[in-house]
Amino acid sequence: MADSSKDDFLQLLKRIGAFLTLKISDLSQTLDSRSAGAIAGLAFAIVFIWRILRSPSGPQRRHPKQQAVTPGSSGVRSHFSENIPTSEVSPPSEDSNAQNVIDEFFQPVKPTLGQIVRQRLGEGRKVTCRLLGVILEETSPEELQKQATVRSSALEVLLEITKFCDLYLMERVLDDESEKKVLLALEDAGVFTSGGIVRDKVLFCSIENGRTSFVRQLEPDWHIDTNPEIVFQLARFIKYELHITPTKSERTAMNVFSSTSLEQFFGTA
Numbered sequence: 632m633a634d635s636s637k638d639d640f641l642q643l644l645k646r647i648g649a650f651l652t653l654k655i656s657d658l659s660q661t662l663d664s665r666s667a668g669a670i671a672g673l674a675f676a677i678v679f680i681w682r683i684l685r686s687p688s689g690p691q692r693r694h695p696k697q698q699a700v701t702p703g704s705s706g707v708r709s710h711f712s713e714n715i716p717t718s719e720v721s722p723p724s725e726d727s728n729a730q731n732v733i734d735e736f737f738q739p740v741k742p743t744l745g746q747i748v749r750q751r752l753g754e755g756r757k758v759t760c761r762l763l764g765v766i767l768e769e770t771s772p773e774e775l776q777k778q779a780t781v782r783s784s785a786l787e788v789l790l791e792i793t794k795f796c797d798l799y800l801m802e803r804v805l806d807d808e809s810e811k812k813v814l815l816a817l818e819d820a821g822v823f824t825s826g827g828i829v830r831d832k833v834l835f836c837s838i839e840n841g842r843t844s845f846v847r848q849l850e851p852d853w854h855i856d857t858n859p860e861i862v863f864q865l866a867r868f869i870k871y872e873l874h875i876t877p878t879k880s881e882r883t884a885m886n887v888f889s890s891t892s893l894e895q896f897f898g899t900a
Contacts (some may be wrong), residue, residue, distance in 0.1 A: 747897055748791045755852030755871065758792060761842060762802040762813060764857040765875050765893055775802075775809040779816040785893045786820055793826035801834040801845050810835050855893065860885060 697796045742750075752758070763771045766789060768780040792798055800817075805812050814830060822828055834845050843861055846854050847868055856862050862874045866884040873896060874889040876882065882889065890896035 644686070646666055647657065662846075664798070676746065684761040744787065744791050744899060745794065747899075748788065749795065751897055752853060753798065753871075757797045757799075757851040758803060758853045759799045759846050759849055759851040759853070760855040761791075761857060761875075764799055765855055766800065767802075767813070767816070770857075772803050772805045772809065775804055775812060776806065779809075779812040781816050781822070784899070788894050788897050789822065789898060790826045793822075794825070794830050798826075798828055799834060799840050799845070799851070800834045801836070803837065803839055803841060804835050805837075859883075 638660055760766065763772070763775070766781060766785055767775075768782050769775055769778070789798075802813065804813070813835075814833060817823060817833065823830060836842060836845065839858065839861070841858070842858075846865055853868065853871045853873065854862075854864075854865055854869050855875065857875045859874065859876070859880070862872050863883055866872060866887055870886060872884075872887045873893075874887055875885075875892060876889055877891055881890050888896070
């Protein structure tokens with residue numbers, strides 16, 4: 632095959648590889664196994680065709696048999712060596728460029744945050760989560776009497792969870808004004824508009840053990856909390872728990888995980 636045809640095909644490989652690399656992250660969330668297999672088949676077909684194209688087309692040219700030369704015929708030897716046809720060798724850059732295209736195409740695609748959240752939560756479809764120290768900057772009910780601030784680093788993970796989970800937020804407050812501050816902070820952060828959560832799914836209680844009652848009634852697949860006592864009490868009833876703690880703690884049960892923050896658990900910190 633002519634060199635121009637090979638160059639054209641290499642350009643086609645580059646364009647296809649670039650297009651599929653850009654689109655595969657979006658497609659991976661909606662592709663079923665048959666569609667994914669079709670893309671894999673296309674990739675292998677491209678590689679197979681490329682290998683055919685780079686193989687020599689047609690019979691190889693046979694080198695003329697070198698005749699014996701007597702010691703006294705140095706002039707004949709010199710003339711003969713000059714007329715021996717050199718074998719056609721494709722430039723090494725051509726094979727290198729094609730291999731680079733294939734290597735780039737098969738590079739692993741970085742998973743999206745949505746894919747990571749789904750993987751970490753597994754089959755969980757209902758999640759309960761404490762606000763203080765997890766979603767909010769504040770860590771005590773007394774601080775909520777002054778202000779409530781949504782942690783920007785945790786907001787992205789929170790909104791991603793609401794896309795495919797039934798999420799309930801809960802917290803202990805000391806007065807009605809604290810409730811209003813929390814709801815206003817969540818509203819300003821876009822939790823009620825961008826996320827799939829409504830105000831009725833933000834629950835408040837006046838005692839710490841009130842969260843335990845909420846969680847047991849809701850029976851979530853996952854509960855996220857900062858209080859080790861509550862985490863310990865619920866371990867027998869909840870499938871999985873995530874204990875948010877600033878210091879590394881021992882695992883109290885097989886179904887209890889620990890992390891320094893919500894975003895660290897999902898790998899965005």
